[in-house]
Amino acid sequence: MITLSSGCLNASSRLGERKRQRRRELLFLNSSTRFSEREASISTKGNKEIRKVDVTFFELSTLLAATDNFSTSNKLGQGGFGPVYKGKLSNGQEIAVKRLSTTSGQGIEELKNEVLLIAKLQHRNLVKLLGCCLEEDENMLIYEFMPNKSLDYFIFDESRKQLLDWKKRFDIILGIARGVLYLHQDSRLRIIHRDLKASNILLDEKMNPRISDFGTARVFGGEEILAITKRVVGTYGYMSPEYALDGVFSTKSDVFSFGVILLEIITGKKNTRIFNDDDSSNLIKYVS
Known part of the structure; x- marks a missing residue:
């Protein structure tokens, strides 16, 4: 049995966090390029505004615990992006987790598009985005839970x-x-x-x-x-x-x-x- 010291564990934890942070940076670094999509009419002024956004990143372990490891009993539905699960955080807050499917026709660009847009919007008739998760091979969006579905x-x-x-x-x-x-x-x-x-x-x-x-x-x-x-x-x-x-x-x-x-x-x-x-x-x- 190999015993790791607390220093080694801390170093490993810091390395993992740096990798996650780097992935987040790569995702949003060139956020404005998505909005051109060879559509010359899209304004660069709007793109610069979108880049000024703070995003809350959820840990994968937090979402696994909240959804009971994405249990089928917590599945709310299935969309073009992927399945949606109901979850409950440790503080009791209910959430909806939209998880990108490997077979989805959408992907990381649609996730980025949604995060960069809706995080800037605040209105009582728009769903509230709480954050996202970008860990390992998972790409997820986290919303406030809507109890009456759609x-x-x-x-x-x-x-x-x-x-x-x-x-x-x-x-x-x-x-x-x-x-x-x-x-x-x-x-x-x-x-x-x-x-x-x-x-x-x-x-x-x-x-x-x-x-x-x-x-x-x-x-x-x-x-x-x-x-x-x-x-x-x-x-x-x-x-x-x-x-x-x-x-x-x-x-x-x-x-x-x-x-x-x-x-x-x-x-x-x-x-x-x-x-x-x-x-x-x-x-x-x-x-x-």
């Missing part, structure tokens, strides 16, 4: 939708609108979300809506009003035609997505091929 959990379920009376539905619509208005006009940076949908609207204990998932969001600066991309991301059914077909996005893209969500809240139906009539193959055509 909007789609209620409005598309025949029994749960009955819990939402018209006043509550109106309040949810108003809350989402306030969040979008903040992103587009009232925040320090003009943010285009690009993936507004029912499953990205989380609900707190009082059923107040919180916009989440900023992994594909983009920053506009100055007098910029639109941009063009070759990489169209988001969810079909919520995308505006000009974005889905030509890659053109702006604040109007988010407004279109908000309109789809509004129709889904009112009708309780998804904007998919849910009708037998070929002339009314989706919710938008049906309403128009």
